[in-house]
Amino acid sequence: xxxxxxxxxxxxxxxxxxxxxxxxxxxxxxxxxxxxxxxxxxxxxxxxxxxxxxxxxxxxxxxxxxxxxxxxxxxxxxxxxxxxxxxxxxxxxxxxxxxxxxxxxxxxxxxxxxxxxxxxxxxxxxxxxxxxxxxxxxxxxxxxxxxxxxxxxxxxxxxxxxxxxxxxxxxxxxxxxxxxxxxxxxxxxxxxxxxxxxxxxxxxxxxxxxxxxxxxxxxxxxxxxxxxxxxxxxxxxxxxxxxxxxxxxxxxxxxxxxxxxxxxxxxxxxxxxxxxxxxxxxxxxxxxxxxxxxxxxxxxxxxxxxxxxxxxxxxxxxxxxxxxxxxxxxxxxxxxxxxxxxxxxxxxxxxxxxxxxxxxxxxxxxxxxxxxxxxxxxxxxxxxxxxxxxxxxxxxxxxxxx
Amino acid sequence: xxxxxxxxxxxxxxxxxxxxxxxxxxxxxxxxxxxxxxxxxxxxxxxxxxxxxxxxxxxxxxxxxxxxxxxxxxxxxxxxxxxxxxxxxxxxxxxxxxxxxxxxxxxxxxxxxxxxxxxxxxxxxxxxxxxxxxxxxxxxxxxxxxxxxxxxxxxxxxxxxxxxxxxxxxxxxxxxxxxxxxxxxxxxxxxxxxxxxxxxxxxxxxxxxxxxxxxxxxxxxxxxxxxxxxxxxxxxxxxxxxxxxxxxxxxxxxxxxxxxxxxxxxxxxxxxxxxxxxxxxxxxxxx
Numbered sequence: 001x002x003x004x005x006x007x008x009x010x011x012x013x014x015x016x017x018x019x020x021x022x023x024x025x026x027x028x029x030x031x032x033x034x035x036x037x038x039x040x041x042x043x044x045x046x047x048x049x050x051x052x053x054x055x056x057x058x059x060x061x062x063x064x065x066x067x068x069x070x071x072x073x074x075x076x077x078x079x080x081x082x083x084x085x086x087x088x089x090x091x092x093x094x095x096x097x098x099x100x101x102x103x104x105x106x107x108x109x110x111x112x113x114x115x116x117x118x119x120x121x122x123x124x125x126x127x128x129x130x131x132x133x134x135x136x137x138x139x140x141x142x143x144x145x146x147x148x149x150x151x152x153x154x155x156x157x158x159x160x161x162x163x164x165x166x167x168x169x170x171x172x173x174x175x176x177x178x179x180x181x182x183x184x185x186x187x188x189x190x191x192x193x194x195x196x197x198x199x200x201x202x203x204x205x206x207x208x209x210x211x212x213x214x215x216x217x218x219x220x221x222x223x224x225x226x227x228x229x230x231x232x233x234x235x236x237x238x239x240x241x242x243x244x245x246x247x248x249x250x251x252x253x254x255x256x257x258x259x260x261x262x263x264x265x266x267x268x269x270x271x272x273x274x275x276x277x278x279x280x281x282x283x284x285x286x287x288x289x290x291x292x293x294x295x296x297x298x299x300x301x302x303x304x305x306x307x308x309x310x311x312x313x314x315x316x317x318x319x320x321x322x323x324x325x326x327x328x329x330x331x332x333x334x335x336x337x338x339x340x341x342x343x344x345x346x347x348x349x350x351x352x353x354x355x356x357x358x359x360x361x362x363x364x365x366x367x368x369x370x371x372x373x374x375x376x377x378x379x380x381x382x383x384x385x386x387x388x389x390x391x392x393x394x395x396x397x398x399x400x401x402x
Numbered sequence: 403x404x405x406x407x408x409x410x411x412x413x414x415x416x417x418x419x420x421x422x423x424x425x426x427x428x429x430x431x432x433x434x435x436x437x438x439x440x441x442x443x444x445x446x447x448x449x450x451x452x453x454x455x456x457x458x459x460x461x462x463x464x465x466x467x468x469x470x471x472x473x474x475x476x477x478x479x480x481x482x483x484x485x486x487x488x489x490x491x492x493x494x495x496x497x498x499x500x501x502x503x504x505x506x507x508x509x510x511x512x513x514x515x516x517x518x519x520x521x522x523x524x525x526x527x528x529x530x531x532x533x534x535x536x537x538x539x540x541x542x543x544x545x546x547x548x549x550x551x552x553x554x555x556x557x558x559x560x561x562x563x564x565x566x567x568x569x570x571x572x573x574x575x576x577x578x579x580x581x582x583x584x585x586x587x588x589x590x591x592x593x594x595x596x597x598x599x600x601x602x603x604x605x606x607x608x609x610x611x612x613x614x615x616x617x618x619x620x621x622x623x624x625x626x627x628x629x630x631x632x633x634x635x636x637x638x639x640x641x642x643x644x645x646x647x648x649x650x651x652x653x654x655x656x657x658x659x660x661x662x663x664x665x666x667x668x669x670x671x672x673x674x675x676x677x678x679x680x681x682x683x684x685x686x687x688x689x
Contacts (some may be wrong), residue, residue, distance in 0.1 A: 038510065040618040042518035083618075179663055207662035210622060212613050215412035216657035223405045239520055239614050246529030247540030247612070248412075269520045269614065273529060399529060 029065060029336065031056070031326065032077045032101030034091035034116070036108055039083025040210065043235065043265070044315055045108050048131060050308045051319035052076055052105055058293045065327050068334050074327070077101055085115050092119040101125070102336055103326050108315065110134035110152065110182035117145040126342045128325045130318030134185040138362035146325065146345050146359050148318045150282050150367040152182050153189020156230055158369045159256050159280060160193045162383040163228065166394055170227035170253055174203035176217060176241075177232040186232035186258055202226050209234065214241045218250045229255040235266055246273055246399050253395035254278060261374060262313040275377065276396040280369040283314040283354055284381055291353035293324070300353045314354075321354035328357075404536035409658045410651060411537050417650025418547035419608055421554060421643040423623060424630035426601030429557070432636030433574040433594045434482075434490065436497045440504035442624030444599050447508060448474050448606025449615035453521045463523045464545060467607045471600040478599025482592040490591060505620060512617035523610035546608045550643070553604060557639040570594055629673045635683020644684050648672075 033052060036045030056074045064071045077099050081088035088107050095101040096119065104120050106113055106129020113132030120127035126144045133149035163170055173194055177187035187206070194201055202224040205217060218241075221229055229252045231238060238260040245251070260266040261279030283289075285301035294300040297317065304312040325348060330336065333344040349358040360366055371383035375393055382392045427441045438444075448470050455466035481504075489496050530541040561567040572580040573590055581587060609615070609623070626649075634645025649669050656668040676683065 038513060038518075042513065042618075043520065043616070046518070205662060207657075208666060211662060211665070212622075213412075213416055213653065213657070213665075215416065216409055216654050217662055219405060219408045219412060220658060223408075236520065236614065236616065239522070243522065243524075243529065243612070243614075244540075247531055247542060249531050249533075249538050265519045269522045269524075271524055273524070 027070075028073045028075045029103070029330070030075050030077050030099065030101045031103055031105050031323065032092070032095030032099060033105035034079040034081045034088045034095070034107050036083045036112075037080035039081075040236070041083040041108055044259075044263075045083070047312065047315040048105075048108050048319045049078060050304070051312065051316040052078065052323055054304060054307065055293070055320040055323035059323065059327055062293055065330050067330055067336065074323075076105075081107060081112070085112055088112050089115050089119060092116045096120075096123045096125055103128075103330075103338075103341065105129065105319070105322055105326070106131050106147075108132075109180075110137060110185070111180050113137050113145070113147070114181055117142055120144045124342075125338055126326075126329075126345055128322040128345065130315065130322045132182065134181040135189070136181055136185060138364045142363070144342060146363040148321050148325065148354065148357060148365045149314075150369060151189070151364060152185035153192075155186045155232070155258050155280055155369060156190040156256065157193055158371050158383055158385075159230070159278065160190070160197050160199070162371050162388070162392070163199070163254075164197065165388060166254070166392070168253075168395070170199070172200045172202045172224070172226050173228045173230060174205075174221045174224065174226035174252070175201055175230050175232075176203070176205050176207060178209045178211075178234060178237060179206050180209050183232040183258070190230060190232070199228075207233070207237075209237075211237055212240050214244045215248060218245055218248050221252065222248070222250045227253045231255065232258045235260045235263065239266065239269060242270060242273055242277065249399050251396055251398045254392075255396070256280070256371075261372060261379070264311045264313075267374060267377070267379070272377065272402070274374045275402070276374065276393055278371060278373045278382070278392075281314045281372055282367045282369055283317045284370065284372070284379075285312070285317075289353050289355060290351050291324075292350075294320075294353050297353040317354040321352045321357055324350070324352050325357050405658070408537050409654050411539065413651035413654030414647055415540070415543040415547050415650070416654060417647035418550035418643075419543075419605070419612065419646075420626065420630050420650050421634075421646030422546075422550045422601065422608055423605040424627040424634065424642050424646060425553060425557060425639060426598035426605070427624075427627040428631040428634065428636045428639075428642045429601070430595055430598035431631060433570055434486075434591055435494070436486065436490070436501065436595075437494070437628070438598065439498060439501040439624055440508060440620075441501075441598075441602055441627050442620035442622065443505045443508035443512075444474065444478070444602035445606040445609060445623050445627075446512060446615060446617065446620045447477075448603030449523075449610040449619075450512060450516055450521070450606070451603060452607035453523050453610055453615055456523050456525070457521075462525060463607050463611050464549070467549070467604055470603045470607050474603030475596040475600035477596075479592045479596035481599075482595035483588065486595060487588050487591055505624070509617050509620055516617065518616055518618075521610070521615045522613075523607070523615075525611070528611060540612075542611050546612060549604070549608060550646070553601065554639045554643040557601075561639070566590075566593065626669075629669055631683075632673055633676045633684060635685050637683070638685050641683050641685030648684070 035048045064073045079091040104127035108131035110132035121142045128146045130148040133152040177183040256278035267274040285297045287298040289297035329344040333340040368385040451470045455461040630645045635641035653665040
C-alpha cells in the first residue's frame, strides 16, 4: 500500500486538475473576486459568492454580454480570503497579474474594500463592490472603485427622521459602535444627525470588534435611562447584545441595529427575542423593482431561495447588482478596454432588482435606507423615503411583559 | 452605587464561565505540559453537541451537559491515545503545532457540518432574571455560575482524594516516581486529556446558553482560557476559579469605567503582570 501512495497522490493531483474550473477561453470575460467563504465573516461572505454566481449564470443563460454585436460568456474567478484582509489584498493582486481578470467584483466589509481598492486603483481595473459602505472608501478620490451600498454615515438617517414622529417622543440616545472602518463611519454620521435632530447623546461608546460581553455597557444604558439605543456592529456582537439585554432586563423604548435584523438566520437564532428590534435596509424584495435578467426583485428572491436554500438580503441584492453594473458598462462601452468600461461605469444609470443603479462623482450609489422592524417574527417595512409605511411597535415593552 | 454593584455582579457571573473555560486548559497544561491551542475549538464542539441535543432531542442544556461532557471525554481520550501521545515527549513547539493544527481542522469541519450560521441554545427561561434589590441577576448566568462552582470544587476534591486524581498529580510532579509506583502514563495521559476536553465541552454548553456558537469562536476562547490559566495557576482548580473571577470583574469594571475597547488591554496586561510578579499563578506554589 505504501509503495503505491505516490502513485495514488499523483493520480489524485491529475484528477483535481481535471476537476478545477476550465480556464477561460479567449472570448470569455473573467470577473475576479475574493470573498470571505471561511473565517469569522463567512456568514455574510456567502451572500457574495452565491449572488455573484447566480447573476453570472443568469446573464450567461440569456446569451452573455453583447459587446459590439458579439456575445461573450462571463466566468467567475473566486478566491476565499478566509476573512483575512492581507490575504485578500494578495488575492486581488493575483487575480490581476496571474489570472488576468478583466474586471473586479468586491469583497464583503468596508475594511476589506478599503485595502483591496488600493490594488484595483494601482492596476487601473474597475472594481464594483456591494460590500463596503464606509465613507472612507470614497474619501480618497480613487477612480476605479464603485459601490452599491449607501453611505455608512447615513445608515441611521431614516431611523432618526422616524424618531421625530414617535409618541412619546424619545429624548435620549445611546450610541454604540464597533471599532472598524464601517462602524466608525456610521457613528460619525449618526452623531451629527442626532445633534441636528436635537436628541441628547447620553452614551457614546466604541467597543472592540468581536466583543462578547456587553453586560457593562447594558448596565450603563440602563442607569443612564437611554430612550433609544443605536448599535453599529456585526451580527455576532448584536446577537450577544440582544440576549444579554434580555437577561439583564434592559428594555429601552427602541433599539436599532445596522446588521442582523435583515438576516433570516439571525432572526432564527434569536427566535421570539428578535421581536421589536429595528434595523435598516436599502432593499426589500419587491415586484416593483424590475430587472432585465431576473424579471423583478421578488422573482430574484424566490429563485435565489430555491437555488441556495436561504433568503437573500440586501448584501445579496447589492452583489447581483454589481455584476449587472459591470455588464451594463461593458455593453455601453462596446469594448473591454478598461478605461472605456470605467468611464461607462461613471455614467451608468439602469433599473435593477436592487433599485436604480447610478454612481455619484465619488463612485458611490445614493440610496435611501428603509427602516424595518421585526414584528411577530416577521420583517416589516416601517418607514421609507415617503414617511411611515406601517405603524412601528413602540415603545418596546419590558422583557417580562412580552 | 447601584451601578457599581451591578457591574461587579456582572463580572462575577462572567468570571464563573471563564473559570469553566480555563479549568480543562489548566489541567492539560499542568499535567501533560501541552498548551492546548485547540482548547477553544473543543469548547465550540461541545457547544455544538449540546446545541444538537437541545435542538433535535429537546434536551435542556443543563440536563444535556453530562452527556456532552461524556461524549467530549471519549473524544479527548481517543485523540490523546491515538495522536497526542505520539508527540508527548517531543519539544513543546511540536505540541503547539499539532494542537494548532487540530484547531484548524476542527474549525473547518464544524463549518462543513454546521455552516457558518449562528446557533444559540435558547430555552424558554434563558432570558429570565431575578431582582435582588437594585441588582438584576440573570437566571442562566446564575446557573452557569453554580455549575462553575460545582465543577471546580469537584475537580479539586477529585485531584485530592481519588486514586486517579492522586495519580494525575503524581505524574505532573514526577513522572519517573509515578511510573515506579505503577502508573501507566499512556492511559493516565489519555484520561487527563479526556477530562480536560470534557470540561471544555461543559464550557461550550454554558457558552451556548449565554452567548452563541459558530465555527470561529474557538481562537478567542483559547486566548482567554490561556490568560486565565496563567493568572490562576496550573496547580489548583481553586486558583483557576479565582483567576476567572478576577478577570471577569476586572473586565467588567474596565468596560464600565474606562471603555469597552480597553478590556483586552486590561486582561492581557494583568497576564503580563502576573507572569512577572507571580509566575506560578495567584494560588501557585512558590518556586
